[in-house]
Amino acid sequence: MYDFHRNKYYGKCLFLNMFCIPYKELSEIKNKTIEMEEVSQFIDDNKKRIQISAERLYKQKNKNYQQNYLQHTVNFKKNRRCCTFMGD
Numbered sequence: 001m002y003d004f005h006r007n008k009y010y011g012k013c014l015f016l017n018m019f020c021i022p023y024k025e026l027s028e029i030k031n032k033t034i035e036m037e038e039v040s041q042f043i044d045d046n047k048k049r050i051q052i053s054a055e056r057l058y059k060q061k062n063k064n065y066q067q068n069y070l071q072h073t074v075n076f077k078k079n080r081r082c083c084t085f086m087g088d
Contacts, residue, residue, distance in 0.1 A: 001050075003042050010039055013050060 001010040032040065043050065061070050062077070 001042065001046070003038075006038070008038075010042060013053070 001013055002008070003010065029036070057070075057073060058076055060067065061073055061075075
């Protein structure tokens with residue numbers, strides 16, 4: 001994720017490190033640092049772009065595409081089953 005306006009690189013958005021959390025378990029982060037605010041603002045400004053990339057990755061993974069990076073991506077079907085179970 002690169003912010004062309006600030007000429008700053010924030011890193012990769014790794015969906016393999018993400019997992020479902022039930023809404024009742026979410027809590028707001030208080031006392032954000034300036035850097036956290038910048039990253040949060042960048043993500044908010046680029047939600048659509050991130051969502052499109054995530055949907056593309058999800059479709060490729062579920063259709064068993066053979067790209068190398070997909071071998072290191074979360075198994076969405078197993079993750080969904082686990083999160084559904086944990087959310088009950």
